[in-house]
Amino acid sequence: MASEHGPARGAPRVLHVCDSIIGGTGSYLAELLTPQAKLYGPAQLMLLMPRQHIPDLEPRLIDSGISLIYFHRPNRLLGMVMLFFAYLACLRRYRPDIVHAHSFGAGVCTRIVPWFRRHRLVFCPHGWAFNMPVSAWIRSAITLVERILAMRVDRILLISQHERQSAEQAGMPVRKLVTIPNAIATEPPPVAAVSWQDTRIKLLFVGRFDRQKGLDLLLDAIRPLGAKYSVRVVGRQVVGNGVDLGEPLDFVDFVGWRDRDEVSAEMKAADAVIVPSRWEGFGLVAIEAMRLGRPVIASDAGGLNDILDHGRYGFSFPAGDVQALRILLANLDKDQLPSFGEIGRKRFLAEYSADRMVSQVDDVYRDLMTK
Structure with missing residues (x-):
């Protein structure tokens, strides 16, 4: 453990690099770097991140004392150059001992440095880019790039078993793969519940309004079920990557973006x-809900299926299947929810605590520093 006067004995000097801190990656960094600052000493840690994303930094990360270094990101492509x-x-x-890169853009920039390096390089994809629903040739091109760049990294950290399976299927070197499931602090923020008085099932969505997060699928599926549901939507539209949300529904309340406490x-x-x-x-939102004993309804997409284990720890439906989601929601029994909340919380405590991560x-x- 670091002392008040300096770093812990043998603590590595770590530079974290990310091309975006919005959403799950930002939450991951807060959960990892805040305790790392206590473990190594804040002087041992640096975070290189977009200046445009400063408003999205979690307060605890700002208060941790680590060095925050910024680059200009006017858009995704020019941002990668910067x-x-x-x-x-x-x-x-x-002169870091370890460089820890997060997500595709940072992974590319840190792995294409052409000359000999003294630091060890760790890469966490936070969701492989080749798993996105793109054309076959784009997927093949991205997979080839990742295989080539994998030769220039010491370890690849995978945040779910699904990510590891994808890496192995894509031909990544197995000896470099380490599965460390994403995690959050065991204790939730000490905040009171907001006011939400309704006798219907109160259903919450949290996320970006983009194609990946599937808000449009939810609204399509739940459109005829307003007599049974009151829906709140926390999030915001993503510029240039939004989706058509259809006609407004009087039982769906858009409450805007919220920080993690909110x-x-x-x-x-x-x-x-x-x-x-x-x-x-x-699927960080899923374990945040499970931590609070709230039951999770989720698609079986990627890591979400790992978390719910095919519906053992929540309610699962096939990703992208509006009809299956509508049937699930139409038949959901409100009296079932508390028991699934308890099951989910036990799953969270057993598998997804930040201390373990x-x-x-x-x-x-x-291990890398001894090699």
Whole structure:
């Protein structure tokens, strides 16, 4: 453990690199870096991130004392160029022992540096880009790029068993793969539930309004079920990547973007949380709900299927299948929900605590530093 006067003995100097901190990746970084600051000492940690995403930083990450380094990201493509040069500057200035890259863009920029490197390189895809619903030739091209870049990394951390299976099927070197499921702190934020008075089933959606998260599928499926449901939607439209949400429904309330404490307050007021994603590397919203004892209704996309284990720990339906979701919602019994909430919470406590995740990532770092 780090002391108040300096880093812990033998603590690695770690540079985290990300091309976006919005959504699940940002939550992951808060859950990982905040305890790492206590474990290693904040002076040992740096985070390179987009300046445009400063408003999305969690307060606890800001307060952790780690060095926050920014690059300009006017758009995704130009942002990657700016990230690459900012990354080179960080290597020269900070001389990290470990570089930990998060998501596709940061993974590319950190792995294409052409000369000999002294640091160890760890990459976490947070959802493989080749698992997105794209054309066959684009998927093949992305898979080839990832296979080539995998040769330039020391370890690849996978946040779900689904991600590992995808990596193996894509031909990634198995000796470099380490599965460390995503996780969050055992104790939720100490906030009170928001007011939500309704005798119907109170159903909560949390996420971006883009194709991946499937809000349009939910609204289509639940359209004829307003007599049974009151729906709240937490999130916002994604510029350039939104979806058509159809005609407004009088039983669906859009409440805007919320920080993680506010999301917990919304979840505490809900009867159930729904995650209708078309694809998903993990599914952080699901375990946030399970931590609070709220039952989860989710598609079987990617890591969500790992979390719910084919419906053992929640309510599952085939990803993208509006009719199957409508049938599930039409037949859902409100009296069932509390028992599924209890089952989900036990699953969370057994598998998805942040202490375990931090310890396992530390094991990877220390193993690499001995080689």
